[in-house]
Amino acid sequence: MASPNDLDTPPTADRGWGRLNPRHRLASWGWVWAVCLLLGQERGWPGLPWVAVTLQCLVYPLLSQGWARRQADPWHAARWVLTLDAVCLALWVVWLGVPLWLTYALATASVTSFAALWGRAGLVRAGLAWAGGAGLAGALWGLHLQPHMGPAATACSMLYLTAQLAWWAHVLQRRLSRLSQARQQLAHSERQLRQQLGVVSALQSQWQEQAHHDALTGLFNRRFLDATLARELVRCLRMQSPLSLILIDIDHFKRVNDEHGHAAGDEVLRRLAFLLSNDARASDVVCRHGGEEFLLMLPHMPLATALARAEHYRATLAASVMWIGGQPLNCTLSAGVACYPADGQTAELLVAAADQALYRAKRSGRNQVVAASDEGAVQSARA
Ligand SMILES: Nc1nc2c(ncn2[C@@H]2O[C@H](COP(=O)(O)OP(=O)(O)OP(=O)(O)O)[C@@H](O)[C@H]2O)c(=O)[nH]1
Numbered sequence: 001m002a003s004p005n006d007l008d009t010p011p012t013a014d015r016g017w018g019r020l021n022p023r024h025r026l027a028s029w030g031w032v033w034a035v036c037l038l039l040g041q042e043r044g045w046p047g048l049p050w051v052a053v054t055l056q057c058l059v060y061p062l063l064s065q066g067w068a069r070r071q072a073d074p075w076h077a078a079r080w081v082l083t084l085d086a087v088c089l090a091l092w093v094v095w096l097g098v099p100l101w102l103t104y105a106l107a108t109a110s111v112t113s114f115a116a117l118w119g120r121a122g123l124v125r126a127g128l129a130w131a132g133g134a135g136l137a138g139a140l141w142g143l144h145l146q147p148h149m150g151p152a153a154t155a156c157s158m159l160y161l162t163a164q165l166a167w168w169a170h171v172l173q174r175r176l177s178r179l180s181q182a183r184q185q186l187a188h189s190e191r192q193l194r195q196q197l198g199v200v201s202a203l204q205s206q207w208q209e210q211a212h213h214d215a216l217t218g219l220f221n222r223r224f225l226d227a228t229l230a231r232e233l234v235r236c237l238r239m240q241s242p243l244s245l246i247l248i249d250i251d252h253f254k255r256v257n258d259e260h261g262h263a264a265g266d267e268v269l270r271r272l273a274f275l276l277s278n279d280a281r282a283s284d285v286v287c288r289h290g291g292e293e294f295l296l297m298l299p300h301m302p303l304a305t306a307l308a309r310a311e312h313y314r315a316t317l318a319a320s321v322m323w324i325g326g327q328p329l330n331c332t333l334s335a336g337v338a339c340y341p342a343d344g345q346t347a348e349l350l351v352a353a354a355d356q357a358l359y360r361a362k363r364s365g366r367n368q369v370v371a372a373s374d375e376g377a378v379q380s381a382r383a
Pocket of ligand 1: 216249251257261263266269290291362
């Protein structure tokens with residue numbers, strides 16, 4: 001006696017996969033009225049049962065539906081309406097003499113409705129309602145078995161049952177197809193989301209790369225070094241290990257730009273960057289500190305080794321002739337070397353010590369390497 005055809009409300013675990021549909025319920029009761037009409041003709045009912053049948057099949061559904069709609073929770077009220085339907089149907093079939101096909105059609109339609117709407121709990125409720133209705137009718141009027149009906153009433157009952165089952169199947173099919181569409185959409189959205197996440201993560205990596213690297217040379221930039229140096233110093237303190245800094249500046253770089261052009265100057269910066277990063281260990285951080293200045297952070301490297309590294313760079317650059325735009329170009333560099341902990345215990349102090357050493361290297365004539373701890377002494381012979 002219920003219909004699940006209202007698909008606008010998504011089913012929930014509580015509501016099964018159907019929903020009580022008032023129009024379909026009225027049609028079902030109309031059908032019952034038609035079957036009773038045929039049965040009444042077959043059995044030659046007098047006038048009174050017709051009034052009762054009409055009240056039951058055409059008036060009661062309207063009244064009960066109106067009541068359910070006025071309740072605060074119409075869904076809960078519908079459960080009681082459907083239960084009352086089952087009780088009434090059981091009363092009728094017992095009173096009419098349990099006609100086999102009519103009982104079967106009505107009971108099946110009622111039980112499937114309960115099951116579709118409320119699952120297993122609905123089945124129990126349907127069983128109780130039918131047993132209650134039949135028991136009440138049996139107590140009132142006793143059981144008068146007249147199981148057979150004529151072909152017209154039987155055909156009508158069968159048709160009703162078939163229509164009811166077909167309707168449920170149709171609703172179930174629509175629900176499943178909607179579910180499958182929703183799943184496909186969900187999978188599509190998930191794919192799109194994954195793609196977008198991929199793009200975002202690629203952009204993030206690109207942004208991090210740009211944020212930490214110098215565009216011209218590809219070396220780390222000063223921001224990255226500032227963030228790393230403090231962390232490395234803490235590690236070296238914990239491990240009681242030295243950390244050296246080499247600050248390098250190309251000598252008379254302005255002249256390079258003036259005489260060979262800015263592009264040639266850029267090329268010199270790139271080649272020196274390549275030289276510096278070529279020998280670097282995995283733990284070293286080679287960065288462009290600004291302009292024509294480079295800073296190397298060398299964890300766990302004592303001063304003597306750092307001085308030797310700086311001297312290697314100085315000597316290599318001084319000895320090499322760069323051919324840029326068909327022109328020979330020779331550059332030199334000056335370097336200041338400072339070592340933790342002797343020359344400074346914080347990042348700022350250590351960089352300042354390396355800067356002082358570089359300044360002294362410049363002041364002493366350039367193309368040389370100077371250690372911060374060795375006040376004024378030139379560590380490396382001029383090339
Ligand atoms: N080509 C090029 N030149 C740069 C870049 N950044 C800074 N410079 C130039 O580097 C030069 C640095 O000049 P100065 O600071 O006077 O130093 P210098 O000429 O190297 O002289 P000293 O350091 O005293 O030996 C300036 O002419 C800047 O324009 C860059 O990215 N590309």
